[in-house]
Amino acid sequence: MAKRPIEPFLWALFSAGGVVAALLLPIHLALFGIALPLGWVAPGHERLSALARHPLARLYLFVLCALPLYHFAHRFKYTLYDGLQIKHLNELVNVTCYGSAIAGTVLVAWLVLSL
Amino acid sequence: MAAPLHTEFHPRWYRRRVSTWWWLGSWPYLRFILRELSSVFVAYAVAILAWQLWAIARGPDAFAAVLQALRSPGLLALSGVSLLFVLFHAVTWFAAGPRALVLRLGGRRVPEAWIAAAGYAAWAGASAIVAWIVLGE
Numbered sequence: 001m002a003k004r005p006i007e008p009f010l011w012a013l014f015s016a017g018g019v020v021a022a023l024l025l026p027i028h029l030a031l032f033g034i035a036l037p038l039g040w041v042a043p044g045h046e047r048l049s050a051l052a053r054h055p056l057a058r059l060y061l062f063v064l065c066a067l068p069l070y071h072f073a074h075r076f077k078y079t080l081y082d083g084l085q086i087k088h089l090n091e092l093v094n095v096t097c098y099g100s101a102i103a104g105t106v107l108v109a110w111l112v113l114s115l
Numbered sequence: 116m117a118a119p120l121h122t123e124f125h126p127r128w129y130r131r132r133v134s135t136w137w138w139l140g141s142w143p144y145l146r147f148i149l150r151e152l153s154s155v156f157v158a159y160a161v162a163i164l165a166w167q168l169w170a171i172a173r174g175p176d177a178f179a180a181v182l183q184a185l186r187s188p189g190l191l192a193l194s195g196v197s198l199l200f201v202l203f204h205a206v207t208w209f210a211a212g213p214r215a216l217v218l219r220l221g222g223r224r225v226p227e228a229w230i231a232a233a234g235y236a237a238w239a240g241a242s243a244i245v246a247w248i249v250l251g252e
Contacts, residue, residue: 033194075154
């Protein structure tokens with residue numbers, strides 16, 4: 001089989017996504033997944049909307065959401081590969097994992113642009 | 116499966132079939148799989164954030180409706196479990212940092228503990244900054 005030169009690139013995306021996910025996702029999930037819904041904190045729609053519209057914030061939100069998707073794609077692929085040993089479905093797993101990451105990236109790009 | 120059990124260059128597959136549940140046997144294996152599974156909850160966290168971005172763009176009512184939905188016991192429990200997994204990812208990620216990142220200062224290797232500590236410090240700093248920006252003073 002020919003050597004696939006895309007692997008290092010995918011690994012770099014996995015790694016960058018892992019850093020973003022480790023540094024920034026816990027606080028975002030704690031705030032927006034738990035603290036806000038429970039009313040522990042109440043920044044309000046007006047404030048969040050104004051914050052998110054800032055050009056740098058849009059860029060930040062795009063990176064925050066898009067890069068971890070590639071971390072997910074890479075790691076989940078190997079979870080299925082090692083954990084469930086479904087090596088014979090490799091093509092399908094690759095397409096599903098990276099396909100969902102790419103679709104998610106497009107969706108997130110649209111979201112931050114339409115704020 | 117119709118694949119032959121042996122080929123010219125593999126007279127016999129000298130491999131024992133590994134159980135699908137091989138990782139349940141010992142804690143290090145289970146920890147490895149849990150760490151790999153954390154990626155699913157990373158994706159969930161992104162989905163929650165993207166959903167809220169969508170709602171923020173649509174206005175205060177849509178945003179309130181999403182918060183209401185996230186307050187339901189099922190999603191709240193999922194968010195709680197996800198937070199644990201995302202924290203697990205962060206802790207293991209920074210712990211593994213020194214293995215991937217070898218720094219040298221003045222010809223000597225920077226101790227692994229320092230690099231890990233720098234990672235945890237950056238994590239704490241970044242979290243504080245995000246909380247400060249989102250919540251205000």
